[in-house]
Amino acid sequence: MNNFEPLIAVFSCHYCSYAAADLAGSSRIQYPPNTRIIKVPCTGRISVNHILRALECGADGVYVAGCLEGTCHFVSGNFKAKQRVQSAKSLLGEINIEPERVQMYFMSAAEGSKFANVAKEMTETIKELGPSPLKGTNTQ
Amino acid sequence: MIVAERKPMEEILAEIEDFQKILVLGCKGCTTVCCSGGPKEVETLSTLIRMDRKQKGKEVETLEASTELQCEPESVKPMLENLANQYDVVLSMACGAGVQTVAKLFPDQRVFPALNTNFTGMAEEHGVWTEACLACGDCILGKTAGICPVTRCAKGLLNGACGGASEGKCEVSKDRPCAWQEIYHGLKRLNLLHYLKEKPQVKAWPIHPGKVVREDLRQEKAT
Numbered sequence: 001m002n003n004f005e006p007l008i009a010v011f012s013c014h015y016c017s018y019a020a021a022d023l024a025g026s027s028r029i030q031y032p033p034n035t036r037i038i039k040v041p042c043t044g045r046i047s048v049n050h051i052l053r054a055l056e057c058g059a060d061g062v063y064v065a066g067c068l069e070g071t072c073h074f075v076s077g078n079f080k081a082k083q084r085v086q087s088a089k090s091l092l093g094e095i096n097i098e099p100e101r102v103q104m105y106f107m108s109a110a111e112g113s114k115f116a117n118v119a120k121e122m123t124e125t126i127k128e129l130g131p132s133p134l135k136g137t138n139t140q
Numbered sequence: 141m142i143v144a145e146r147k148p149m150e151e152i153l154a155e156i157e158d159f160q161k162i163l164v165l166g167c168k169g170c171t172t173v174c175c176s177g178g179p180k181e182v183e184t185l186s187t188l189i190r191m192d193r194k195q196k197g198k199e200v201e202t203l204e205a206s207t208e209l210q211c212e213p214e215s216v217k218p219m220l221e222n223l224a225n226q227y228d229v230v231l232s233m234a235c236g237a238g239v240q241t242v243a244k245l246f247p248d249q250r251v252f253p254a255l256n257t258n259f260t261g262m263a264e265e266h267g268v269w270t271e272a273c274l275a276c277g278d279c280i281l282g283k284t285a286g287i288c289p290v291t292r293c294a295k296g297l298l299n300g301a302c303g304g305a306s307e308g309k310c311e312v313s314k315d316r317p318c319a320w321q322e323i324y325h326g327l328k329r330l331n332l333l334h335y336l337k338e339k340p341q342v343k344a345w346p347i348h349p350g351k352v353v354r355e356d357l358r359q360e361k362a363t
Binding site: 048055056091096097133 | 148149150153180183184187188190191192194195
């Protein structure tokens, strides 16, 4: 599908990537408009269920953007998120959905350009994968 | 606690293939504590089932519920009676005892286990559990410094080390400490080494399936 524009849910940490997104905006850095940012107090708040629900509800991809390793405001939330993202990936594999649709990224509040690059990278990845296999069949 | 693990999704999905309304029934007891069948895991499994069906273009309705203790009829019966006619099949996320309680209370209802029940164990750390009790029915932990040779000795010996251990590890596996060596050190620490000189107890091994009857707790039935 050439004109496929993916919908990507981003779980973004209040202390880093959300501020990075803000910085990207105020620095006028361009990035694809495919992401929908959901602010969380810490990526440690994210459970596997949040990631799966986002995909079930129509996201083509999901990524969690947490603080750089070792700089989590709540000490270890980003490491917990990393484990849960890994767990979500293996669950998706079990039901034949590409695990690459879910990713974990780390960035600081000062990295507006990294936020934009990650959004570009993820949009490209999902474009290559195509629409979510949950779309196209309508059972509702 | 009873430790269980989720079955592979392929197996679960094959079990419930022919059903449309699925009650995913968790247990707030042991399987919640070992993170395999509590309300959170019920939500995960239900979502995965819906996602799988959506991919295949097949309809499904999932109902999520968790009993306090699925091995207790008084916790299961009212809940399933309240939900009557809302589901075709029960996918239980409790241990084998929970699945059987549902099956016994509702003999006309199809019940499938979503978990494999592994053992009665203890948590080493969050995410690591080890088997601790084989429910032999004749506990000798008081004589063995709180280390169970029935469970933790590969040979289940009751009269001391077999001699096969090397550097404190069992000959079966280098990851497995020799239970009797641990018992020796434990008793030494407690100044109870004389326990080892006592004759080993003859154990009253249980006959399976076990049954416990407490007459003082039974309710008299009106005749």
